Amino acid sequence: MKTSCPNCGAEIEFRYDDSFVRICAHCHNAVERTDRGLETLGQVADLVPIESPLKLFSEGHFGNASFLLVGMAQIRHAQGGIWQEWYAKFDNRWGWLAEAQGRYYLTFHDDKWSPVDLRTLEPGHVVQLPVRGAQHAMTVAEATSGTFISARGELPYKLVPNETFHYADLSDGKGAFATIDYGDGEEPPALYVGVQVPLADLKLSGGEVAPVVEAKISAKRLACPNCNAPIELHAGDQTQRAVCAYCNAMLDTTSGALEVLSVLKQKPQLQIPLGSKGTFSEGELTVIGYLQRSAYVDDTWWPFEEYLLFRPDLGFRWLVESDGHWSYVQPIAAGAVDASKAAPLYDKVTFRTFQNAELRVDQVLGEVYWQVHVGETVSSDDYVAPPAMLSRELSKTEEDWSLSTYMSAREVSAAFKDAVTLGEGSGIAPNQPDPWTAASSVMAIAFLVLILVGIIFAIAAKDDRKLDQSLTFTAAASVAPVATPSPPPTPAPPDPLDEVNRQILAGSGSAVGSDTGAGADNGPNVIFSDPIQLAGGQNVELSFRAPTLNNHWVYVAADLVNQATGDVLNLESSIEYYSGYDDGDSWSEGSHESSVVVGPQPAGSYVIRFEGQTDAPTATVDVQLRQGVFRFSHLGLAMLVLGIPLMFVGLVSYVHEKRRWENSTSGKPPFTPIGLLVLMFGGVFIVIGAIIKAMANNE
């Protein structure tokens, strides 16, 4: 519909039936189309030159739908910044494309929702809103107001120049974005729901209005109104405040011409000069501003430095230094962090509360993107998961989350191509990675694997009993065995040595006594076992048990004789047990049991020649031979070999964490698996020490 501007008479055209306002290209009046005719809403200001890749009448795509940018508006934030909204005409609806600090949000009007009271929308508050047809938890990033200052083209709503409206921005941190527009409070709130979208995805092309400023970074040179020194503004109209590097004058940059707000008393000494270019994980950025801030902890203000980095297509980043430790800081969307629990969750990583403090601005230099003033404060919460740290800065209207990544002084110097010299950090930074963490984790995992392997071998052990025999030894020379072999004797293979054994057994009844060599009172008690079939590839355990032995000892030498080869394996074991009463207290020492284990022997038939000595009149020893027994001592030895270095690296790591958390306002270091292992090992050593001490005292 073509018509004339009611203010100047110039021709204006409403190209779309569902648009409300057209900005007159001649007199810049906002002309509203109503059922009563045309009405002027007032004149909008000239456009503030803002770098933008968007152009009026650019064509773009969102999914399968195409759109045309037919209108735009510039809105001043309550905090002073300006952002732009572009109005995208799709075939059957309008889209709102907001652009702020290099990010783009495309939203659409949604009338199927239950309005929320603005007064309940505090930053960080979670609201259920309809997103893609389902209720979705959205976090309030800010609840504040904006003022329309300028516009162009055709608009899908009633824009009143210089009118202030209230709104809340919400996001889920996973791309979903929403704005609730409360207008001037007289109209019902309107919901706009959409997504944050990469500019490239919109596939913009064409457009009849060239960008106001070249997209490439270009510094805007002005003169300080206080000292006439050159002032360079790298972030253009996104800069709200600038501090002259020569006279320290705080300048207001929002009105086009610089205005002196105050002259700051202190002039900071920067470690990294303004204008320096550094290369970080997101590419090259320029240092455009500096803040010295302090955190109020334990009744003291602890200073730290923040360097503001900028690149037009990326926006703002920070480089933060504290005690010689550095962090590269990126903003993250509200809602990206699940802060519903005590330990916030971001990007599937759990962060631990480290510090809650009030932050104060002490000194400023260069450019800043908000209307900063010395002495302003915000409350801050820090959460750590080294090398990352989440920080939340909370004001009355805004909640800002940021993600810090630790950098050493050497890495920061390298980022600036060694053009700056930075001192090494002191102490442990909140998000400083622990170099021992990986090593202690490896050792802890290996330790658990070792235990698991040990359990598997213990379960798989055959523990096959081949001999169960009672032997009676005496201090006297001769003895008769009271052997009751179990299991029943295995038929011996045809071997000439069997005959020898049979002769031996037959020659003295069932044992060979001390009929030669030894003295009559102290002679050997010699007993032969029946032939035993040993399997190859399995260890052999001989265990001895003398349950009735008391205040005596018994010594048994066992020779395992391979009947086929005559190969003899010499084994020995002893048992001693003493007990009594001293001053009414019972005591005992020694054991009724002992055992000896040897590795696998060649498969075949064996006999064992037992030879005993004892100081008891009679000592009965139960002997068992088992094959394929699990060796706890080997597992224990391996655990010790692995446990000592684990204990060491775990302890170093624990001390590192302890030093880190000494600076925390939340108190204790977290209870980690490594800490648990350290405590476990420490506990074991303490118990062993206590036992040794007790034994020493008894003796």
Place this chain on the structure above:
Amino acid sequence: MLATIMIGFAGLVVAGYSALAFSQRELAAPEREEIPASVRASPGGYRSYHFWHTGFHGGK
């Protein structure tokens, strides 16, 4: 670097233990000797190594 060294060390210990447990070998082998059948066939003609060399004489 440190983690790599630890991985190597831990792997060596776990593998060493696994090999030992699987083979059922002992870290130290006991004395082994061969007694001719003729000696063993002579009742009383054979005394064990322990009899002559060590033996146990009581701990009390």
